[in-house]
Amino acid sequence: MNKNNSILIVIALIILLVAGVFIIPVSPDKSTENNTITVTDLAGRTVSLKVPAERVVLGSSRDLHEFAAVEGENFSNKIVGWGPDLRKSDKDTYDKFGEKYPEIKNIPEVGYYGSQDFSIEKVVSLKPDLVIFPMFDYDRAKDDLSKFEQAGIPVVFTDFYQDTLENSTKSITLLGKLLGKEKRAKEITDFYDEQTDIVYSRLSKINKTKPKVYIESGWKGASEYGRTYSSLGWGPIVDKAGGDNIARNFTSESATVAPEFLIDADPDIIIITGSNWVTTPDSVKLGYYANQDSSKDLLKAYLQRPGWDSLQAVENQEVYSIFHTYDSRIYSFAGLQILAKWFYPEEFSDVDPEAGIKEFHARFMPIDYSGTWMLDLT
Template sequence: MTFQRIVQGASFTIAANALGVVAALAEPIQITDVAGREVTVEGPVKKVILGEGRLLYAVAALEAENPFARVVGWRDDLIKNDPQTYAFYRERFPEADELPTFGGIKDGTFDAEQAISLDPDVIIMNLEAQVATEEAGLDDKLAAVGIPVVYVDFRDAPMQNTDPSLDILGKLFDAEERADELAAFRSEVITTIADRLKEANPERPLVFVERAAGYSEECCMSFGNENFGMLVDMAGGRNMASDILPGTFGTVNPEQVVASNPAQVVVTGANWETTAPGGGWVGLGPDADIEEARGKLAALMERPAYVGVAAASEQNVHGVWHQFYNSPYHFIALQQMAKWFHPDLFADIDPEATFKELHERFLPVPYAPGYFVSLKSDG
């Protein structure tokens, strides 16, 4: 055999092996998303558009080394509605400021042509956007150019859809083991609360949750039997709005709050200076000014909906970071509410320590307190 033929044969073998490796690496990822759709995504995923910016909460837990490494564009909701968290990530990953941003599909400001021009391997959407996406024909338009859409959900039915959503993201980002670890951490917290409540069987206080209190003049947005409404029940309370609101979100009349006379009130709050400047909202989030938040919480209780209500009179009033409602971290809020509703039963539970542990184990940014406040400074 001549030297030339040996070299040619070796070259062919190397090329064939390389092609085999590429083929193996490019194996399609089969996904069943939370909408029940069977979706094929070409892997490995290298370019992703986040149709909801707050999906960063989950992505960062799976890709802590650099959660923006595969993101080529994202919706601007996190930048607008959670600027404190974004500041922490921008400091660590300044390249985030250079990412193209999108508006929302439901409000008609999502630029499909811009999305297509970025040539993503997949667009990850919140489940809530599915109807608007399909009505606008966006899913068909994207499918026609080979861009799959995958739906996840941490908002509409978080107790049902968080684990499947983490599993989906784990597959897409090649981080299945890490997704399983986060799901197990979440499950451990939830199970501990459930087991202790089952054993003690304490009296359950009536709780009213006001969603985004002070964001507008409207009172009172709340949660039905999902999201924070379900968290209330899981934390050992009785969600006042469960029998009033048929879905996840809705509005309760102030007169109904007064008539129901809840024993505990929880409002959700965040830094909304960009979207509701100067509002009465409680500015919770990383590194929040808790004394300022407490003052604004007290002011909210002076509105007609809370006049004479037991919770306000006895200062059993609390504020919790609004963004827990659209995040895989909601089990931290569950832990805190259990402690608020049953302080003796959960005296040994420390939600701040739990959230700090989550940051240390899973996230690339440091923990900074500021997610909870109560009218009682020791609450």
């Protein structure tokens, strides 16, 4: 063997040794070997499934807001079925999304546990690889979970309503894992925490008597009293915004008050929630297509209720309206902010709740912000 050949052999051996350093086989983590993860949902259930989920059924179509925020522009490609509740109870949102994404109007409806027409058979026929339910449907859905399991369809529960200010970020984090959008989910939860901290940091320094607050679901219109809230929905948000909820000690999570109770309580502030409820044309219209002046006229109709002229909230023009499902959406930070501003106008004079929701739309929503979402009498 000549000298040149010896040199070539040595060089070849060095190359093989170096290459070996970089091609040492590594055993894949078993939890991600087949893109399968195990998560704990908001019901405390442990669920294993392949991610990212590509064919999703939303048990409540009102969760479109959160799903679209996490998934982004291509959200409609992943929803293969959903409930009809968005179309029926928040038509502004349904129409706003439908303008830009007309294909959502062709998404098959699978019924809704709230209206007792949910169809497991329809869900199974759509061959989803994930079904998402809200926690408020858990008691109605739990007896059917074994049927989904037998069909090989994983089910998870999220919560943006029962404890919205605590569980919204947990639910967004969960959606991020399920959809393979963990980085985007983190950006959303960071923004949410920043917005809520605007309220919490200031309230911790306020030492005043809390205003007495009455909040009512406006879906029945001014002619009939709607429900108020104690331990869920708007109830906890009133408390965490620094208000004294006159319904806090109700034994029922939500209930309709007697007019006499309200007049005796004589709240400092009254809030009527609004939306585009297609079945009640005299309800306060709030949302993407709401007009401020016409919505304000609908709010003023509440002032004509018998006995309301004696209420200090009416005398002081402390009657307001807010978008109904701010209590159960990822936008709930804006509901918290505007309530705190109504309760403590001096301390929150520089806070603009609408600016926060506009920024949220610009950064995370596939649709533009528009319309009217909160009202006062001025």
